[in-house]
Amino acid sequence: MKSRYDALVIGGGPGGAIAAGELAGAGHSVCLVEKRPAIGAPVRCAEGIGKDVLKEFIAPDDRWISAEINGARIVAPDGVSMTVEQQMAGSKVGYILDRKIFDRDLVWQAASRGAEVHVKTRATGPIVEDGAVKGAVLETCGTTRKVKADVVIAADGVESKFARWCGVDSAVPLRELMSCAQYILTDIDIDPGLTVFYLGNKVAPEGYAWVFPKGDRTANVGIGISGRRSRDGNRARDYLDRFVAAQFPGGKTIEYIVGGVSVCRPLPCTVADGLMVVGDAARLADPMTGGGIYNAMKTGRLAAGVASESISSGDCSSSALMAYDRAWRDSKLGKTLERNWRIKEYFITLSDEKLNTIIHSISKMNLKDFSVFNLVKELIRHNPRLLLELKGLHDSLKAG
Amino acid sequence: MLVIHRECCGYCGACVSVCPEGALELVDAFLTVDNACRSCGVCARVCPVGALEVCDEEPV
Ligand SMILES: Cc1cc2nc3c(=O)[nH]c(=O)nc-3n(C[C@H](O)[C@H](O)[C@H](O)COP(=O)(O)OP(=O)(O)OC[C@H]3O[C@@H](n4cnc5c(N)ncnc54)[C@H](O)[C@@H]3O)c2cc1C
Ligand code: SF4
Ligand code: SF4
Numbered sequence: 001m002k003s004r005y006d007a008l009v010i011g012g013g014p015g016g017a018i019a020a021g022e023l024a025g026a027g028h029s030v031c032l033v034e035k036r037p038a039i040g041a042p043v044r045c046a047e048g049i050g051k052d053v054l055k056e057f058i059a060p061d062d063r064w065i066s067a068e069i070n071g072a073r074i075v076a077p078d079g080v081s082m083t084v085e086q087q088m089a090g091s092k093v094g095y096i097l098d099r100k101i102f103d104r105d106l107v108w109q110a111a112s113r114g115a116e117v118h119v120k121t122r123a124t125g126p127i128v129e130d131g132a133v134k135g136a137v138l139e140t141c142g143t144t145r146k147v148k149a150d151v152v153i154a155a156d157g158v159e160s161k162f163a164r165w166c167g168v169d170s171a172v173p174l175r176e177l178m179s180c181a182q183y184i185l186t187d188i189d190i191d192p193g194l195t196v197f198y199l200g201n202k203v204a205p206e207g208y209a210w211v212f213p214k215g216d217r218t219a220n221v222g223i224g225i226s227g228r229r230s231r232d233g234n235r236a237r238d239y240l241d242r243f244v245a246a247q248f249p250g251g252k253t254i255e256y257i258v259g260g261v262s263v264c265r266p267l268p269c270t271v272a273d274g275l276m277v278v279g280d281a282a283r284l285a286d287p288m289t290g291g292g293i294y295n296a297m298k299t300g301r302l303a304a305g306v307a308s309e310s311i312s313s314g315d316c317s318s319s320a321l322m323a324y325d326r327a328w329r330d331s332k333l334g335k336t337l338e339r340n341w342r343i344k345e346y347f348i349t350l351s352d353e354k355l356n357t358i359i360h361s362i363s364k365m366n367l368k369d370f371s372v373f374n375l376v377k378e379l380i381r382h383n384p385r386l387l388l389e390l391k392g393l394h395d396s397l398k399a400g
Numbered sequence: 401m402l403v404i405h406r407e408c409c410g411y412c413g414a415c416v417s418v419c420p421e422g423a424l425e426l427v428d429a430f431l432t433v434d435n436a437c438r439s440c441g442v443c444a445r446v447c448p449v450g451a452l453e454v455c456d457e458e459p460v
Contacts, residue, residue: 036428044412122427159413164422172417179414179448227418227446236448258448260414 001118001138001145005029006311008136008149009115010123010162012039012107015279015296016155018057020117021110022304028311030115031147032107033138035122040103044158044259045293046182046212046220047097048195053294054095057301058109064102066214069094070193076359077200077352084365084375094195096212096220097293106297126152126166132273132317133166150316151307153276155300158260160281166272172283175228176264178207178290181236182222183244184214185251192216198243199355205229206348209243221248224261224290226348263287265341270328271321276303284328288340288347288372295333302327340372358383401455402433402443408451415443415452 005028009020012034020032047066054060070093071085086093111117120140127135127146135148154162163170190196190213198209206226211219223240230236236258244251262283270277278284279296286292306324310316328334350358361382367374380386402423411429423437431451444452 035426042411120428157413159416159426161416161422161425170417171420171422174418174442174446177414177418177446179446180412181448227414227442230445230448232450235450237450256410258410258412258414260412260417260446260448262417 001031001116001147002029003146004135004148005031005116006149007031007151007153007307008147009033009153009155010136011155011157011160011279011281012036012117012119013103013155013157013279013296014106014293015157015281015300016153017103017106017110018297018300019153019155019278019304019307020115021106021113022301023308024110024114026304026308028308030110031118031149032110032115033118033121033123033136034107035120037120038100038104039107039119040100042257043099043255044257045099046210046222046290047099047214048094048212048291049097049293050094057297058106060095061105064098064105065095066098067096067192067212069096069195069213071195073191073194073196074359075196075198076356077202078356080356080360080363082359082362082365083194084367086367096195096214098214123156123162126162126275128166133275136162149274150311151274151276151321153278153300153303153307154281155278155296156281158262158280158285160277163267163275163277163281166275168267168269168272168277170267170277170281170283172260172262172264175206175226176262176287177227178224178261178263179227179230179236180222180224180259180261180290181240182220182257182259183240183251183253184218184255185221185244185248186218186254188217188219188221188248188251190217190219199359200352202352203243204239209239211247218254221251261285261290261292263290263341263344266334266337270299270325271318273318273321274316275318276307276321276324278303284333284337286337286340286372287344295337298331298333299328302331336371336373343372343376358386402437402439403453403455404431404433405451405453406431408449410449410451412448414446414448418442418446
């Protein structure tokens with residue numbers, strides 16, 4: 001490891017890997033550090049992603065595609081379901097990944113483009129000079145090193161501390177942190193091409209349970225509940241065990257993971273002097289779905305673009321780096337995050353009876369694509385009263 | 401004080417993200433708590449498995 005790089009990236013998830021790869025590809029010296037000994041393990045993800053967005057970043061590879069998805073099903077609290085299918089017959093819309101391999105491939109890609117990578121290496125604090133971030137203190141197996149950089153990109157995920165150490169308060173409100181548990185269950189009866197979402201206050205308060213196929217008889221079966229609804233005896237894992245006992249009594253658990261996803265608004269500002277924050281660390285997971293792989297990769301790429309210019313021009317002040325903050329906020333991603341946050345705030349107020357009514361109104365739906373926006377628009381078409389009930393929701397849909 | 405039941409912890413970092421004091425940290429699979437902790441219990445609420453517990457006194 002050198003004592004100085006153009007850019008230092010903290011975290012080897014999808015956000016950090018893309019940022020490091022793009023910067024290296026632009027000819028900068030880049031060092032990526034990941035505190036875990038193995039990239040991507042343990043997985044903290046249901047591994048679902050849209051096909052079209054993924055291919056912006058990496059060519060599909062069978063080694064990390066567990067399943068291809070052509071539809072989704074939403075199950076109401078009373079068990080009645082609604083199936084959403086893609087309009088274009090025959091074309092699959094999404095993948096369920098194998099993130100242990102996927103995440104490592106992204107880092108591999110960054111390394112091949114010239115980034116230096118260090119695993120089992122943790123950032124323990126920033127180097128700050130005259131109020132600007134100038135690098136980080138790194139710890140590897142008991143050895144501490146100071147590494148300087150023109151720009152530090154914090155891609156340290158949901159448990160991010162780096163931005164906080166630099167003075168950015170990134171604590172997530174309890175009610176907006178989804179507490180999650182997931183099993184890989186095998187030997188279960190599923191539809192291998194459908195992702196299934198179960199709604200309801202008994203199943204998953206302010207969240208949902210999911211079944212994401214990993215093969216013909218295997219799936220990620222998980223649950224996320226709002227942190228404020230989590231209590232002894234009613235934690236995510238308790239809800240998951242009850243869900244599995246009811247839906248898949250004979251299933252065999254071959255993996256068990258827990259995790260947290262933020263469903264709050266993004267950080268009010270994602271840059272400081274010498275610092276950029278991307279992905280989950282910037283609280284950029286989608287508030288409706290909890291999906292954050294794409295948002296992490298996308299913001300990793302946007303950050304790398306602005307960092308590259310700033311490094312080349314010798315100005316890595318927050319006002320120069322602000323171009324990144326503006327870029328993601330003004331992009332489709334930024335607008336979708338804001339709109340879905342509003343939709344989420346509305347949906348969590350709905351009673352089970354109300355959810356039943358909404359879902360009963362449509363049993364089959366054909367959509368051009370699976371976005372939350374299209375889904376909600378279609379739901380409103382069948383339940384016009386929904387709009388009257390919440391003016392804010394109306395406005396946020398118009399904004400889309 | 402905050403007690404960490406490491407035998408249950410799945411080292412997911414959910415608790416770290418909600419701590420208002422920044423007192424928790426995941427060192428790979430080892431969760432640590434420092435003396436900024438004021439025993440507010442927010443982390444114990446959010447934990448998906450119940451691996452955290454605020455106790456009045458140090459357990460014997
Ligand atoms: C249960 C669950 C289900 C989910 N399902 C989906 C889904 O189906 N689809 C989807 O798109 N998203 C899903 N998500 C969200 C998705 O996993 C994240 O949004 C995504 O991983 C964010 O990528 P990232 O690069 O920002 O952070 P991460 O992937 O979390 O990577 C951050 C990395 O930084 C490392 N790190 C942290 N601190 C330091 C430090 N101080 N020094 C060095 N390294 C450090 C961490 O070890 C980690 O490897 C889910 C999340 C959970 C918890
Ligand atoms: S939330 Fe619970 S399982 Fe996750 S790291 Fe904290 S103590 Fe461990
Ligand atoms: S009890 Fe409160 S202050 Fe202490 S670690 Fe947990 S969340 Fe942080």
